[in-house]
Amino acid sequence: MANSQLSSIIIVGAGPSGLLLALLLADLSPRPTITILDAAPTLNEAPRATHYGSPAIQLFRKAGILEEIRRDGYMPEKICWRKLNGERICGYDRSLLHDGGLDGDGLTVYWVGRLCALLEREVKKRTGVSVQWDHKVTGLKSGLDPQDTSAALEVEGPGGKTTTYTADYIVGCDGGNSTVRRLMHGQRNFPGFSWDVPIVATNTMIDLDRFGWEDTQFVIDPVHWFMAARIGAHDDPKQNIWRISYGEKAGLSNEELMERQEMKFEQMLPGHPKPSEYRILNKSPYRVHQRCVERMRVGRVLLAADAAHLCNPFGGLGLTGGIVDVGALMQCFEGMQKGVADDRILDKYCEVQRRMWHDIINPVSTANIRRLHLQDPDRVLAEDEMMQLVKKAETDLELSRELQSAGDMLVYDYTQHYRRASGGGDAVLAKL
Numbered sequence: 452m453a454n455s456q457l458s459s460i461i462i463v464g465a466g467p468s469g470l471l472l473a474l475l476l477a478d479l480s481p482r483p484t485i486t487i488l489d490a491a492p493t494l495n496e497a498p499r500a501t502h503y504g505s506p507a508i509q510l511f512r513k514a515g516i517l518e519e520i521r522r523d524g525y526m527p528e529k530i531c532w533r534k535l536n537g538e539r540i541c542g543y544d545r546s547l548l549h550d551g552g553l554d555g556d557g558l559t560v561y562w563v564g565r566l567c568a569l570l571e572r573e574v575k576k577r578t579g580v581s582v583q584w585d586h587k588v589t590g591l592k593s594g595l596d597p598q599d600t601s602a603a604l605e606v607e608g609p610g611g612k613t614t615t616y617t618a619d620y621i622v623g624c625d626g627g628n629s630t631v632r633r634l635m636h637g638q639r640n641f642p643g644f645s646w647d648v649p650i651v652a653t654n655t656m657i658d659l660d661r662f663g664w665e666d667t668q669f670v671i672d673p674v675h676w677f678m679a680a681r682i683g684a685h686d687d688p689k690q691n692i693w694r695i696s697y698g699e700k701a702g703l704s705n706e707e708l709m710e711r712q713e714m715k716f717e718q719m720l721p722g723h724p725k726p727s728e729y730r731i732l733n734k735s736p737y738r739v740h741q742r743c744v745e746r747m748r749v750g751r752v753l754l755a756a757d758a759a760h761l762c763n764p765f766g767g768l769g770l771t772g773g774i775v776d777v778g779a780l781m782q783c784f785e786g787m788q789k790g791v792a793d794d795r796i797l798d799k800y801c802e803v804q805r806r807m808w809h810d811i812i813n814p815v816s817t818a819n820i821r822r823l824h825l826q827d828p829d830r831v832l833a834e835d836e837m838m839q840l841v842k843k844a845e846t847d848l849e850l851s852r853e854l855q856s857a858g859d860m861l862v863y864d865y866t867q868h869y870r871r872a873s874g875g876g877d878a879v880l881a882k883l
């Protein structure tokens with residue numbers, strides 16, 4: 452059991468999870484010094500997360516940024532599954548639940564690039580927090596041994612100069628290719644598997660409203676499977692921006708994936724558009740994975756979000772799951788700072804967050820991507836229990852509310868492990 456009060460924390464990675472963690476930790480009292488190190492020169496602009504479920508929304512509210520997110524983002528109302536010919540199979544209409552209490556924490560669309568810019572701006576307003584770009588973590592000098600009283604990183608700064616950074620704890624929020632994870636767990640560091648089918652994600656200005664398309668649709672097809680989700684609403688439907696993410700054939704190089712995009716759009720989108728009928732704002736190929744690390748804590752080094760676990764993006768569980776880690780770590784550090792928890796609460800963090808991934812995030816996201824390309828669209832309603840529930844929920848509002856609140860299962864209250872006020876004695880944690 453290590454000394455619990457914190458005077459300094461290093462966060463590796465200024466992506467959405469690292470920045471949000473820094474913003475929340477800046478409110479701890481007494482406030483530890485928080486240093487964020489990022490290898491890149493600036494924020495990542497790639498087309499990634501857009502949709503956030505209720506656990507993330509709750510934390511955005513706690514961090515004081517929800518109002519701006521809701522002002523510049525939007526809450527999708529209609530989500531459905533379709534066949535390639537556009538035929539609607541089943542779906543949700545969230546507008547029917549407007550008086551049902553879901554609005555407050557409801558699914559929200561906001562580009563992750565904007566989220567990071569907002570978080571960086573808020574972080575910079577806080578004293579005691581610094582973001583250091585062009586600082587690449589290359590080594591771990593101490594922190595893994597239970598006897599270590601601090602953790603130290605080797606960091607390559609601008610011009611290749613190497614410096615040692617030391618803190619009470621290090622949190623690796625350095626993404627799917629995490630260096631911190633490799634330094635903790637070596638080469639065999641990430642159990643799980645990678646899908647052989649790659650995906651291509653685009654942000655595209657196109658008019659899909661004229662086909663009666665809803666805010667989000669998942670198209671089930673063995674060849675042309677994809678998601679088309681409105682991510683920017685405009686009065687002129689021709690200027691609406693859609694996230695169009697589609698599956699591709701295994702074995703293609705990134706160059707081939709990019710070259711095939713025009714052909715894919717023409718074959719799969721309604722109206723078979725030529726390039727002159729839309730404008731691509733960004734596009735990126737991705738390999739997708741289902742992986743979770745065996746330990747999210749070793750000594751004074753922790754992992755969170757993509758550095759700790761990955762899932763495919765269909766269903767928006769990637770960053771939402773990462774943000775759940777951030778909220779969990781915040782509660783653990785808060786308990787330690789208040790003196791009502793010792794460092795064993797960080798073992799609880801490792802146990803619970805891994806369980807969430809194994810029991811919920813992995814099976815749900817796996818079913819989501821399998822449904823799109825391995826399910827027969829003509830038989831999906833007969834064979835897929837989830838699709839049957841969504842169909843039933845079209846007329847059963849109670850069930851609809853229940854299904855759409857399912858994300859709340861990812862939230863775990865770590866304060867139940869805080870030391871009881873009357874407990875006295877040695878730092879015995881409740882329920883550990």
Ligand SMILES: Cc1cc2nc3c(=O)[nH]c(=O)nc-3n(C[C@H](O)[C@H](O)[C@H](O)COP(=O)(O)OP(=O)(O)OC[C@H]3O[C@@H](n4cnc5c(N)ncnc54)[C@H](O)[C@@H]3O)c2cc1C
Binds near residue numbers: 489501
């Ligand atoms: C196409 C696509 C769509 C997605 N859509 C959704 C969605 O709708 N909803 C959702 O919840 N999730 C979604 N996701 C997942 C989501 O984007 C990721 O989970 C999220 O971006 C991960 O954030 P992060 O902060 O953990 O890591 P990252 O955003 O990857 O940030 C890691 C940071 O660490 C830095 N770094 C890396 N190595 C080092 C080092 N050695 N030293 C210092 N710094 C380092 C990097 O420069 C980077 O800035 C999607 C993903 C993809 C690919």
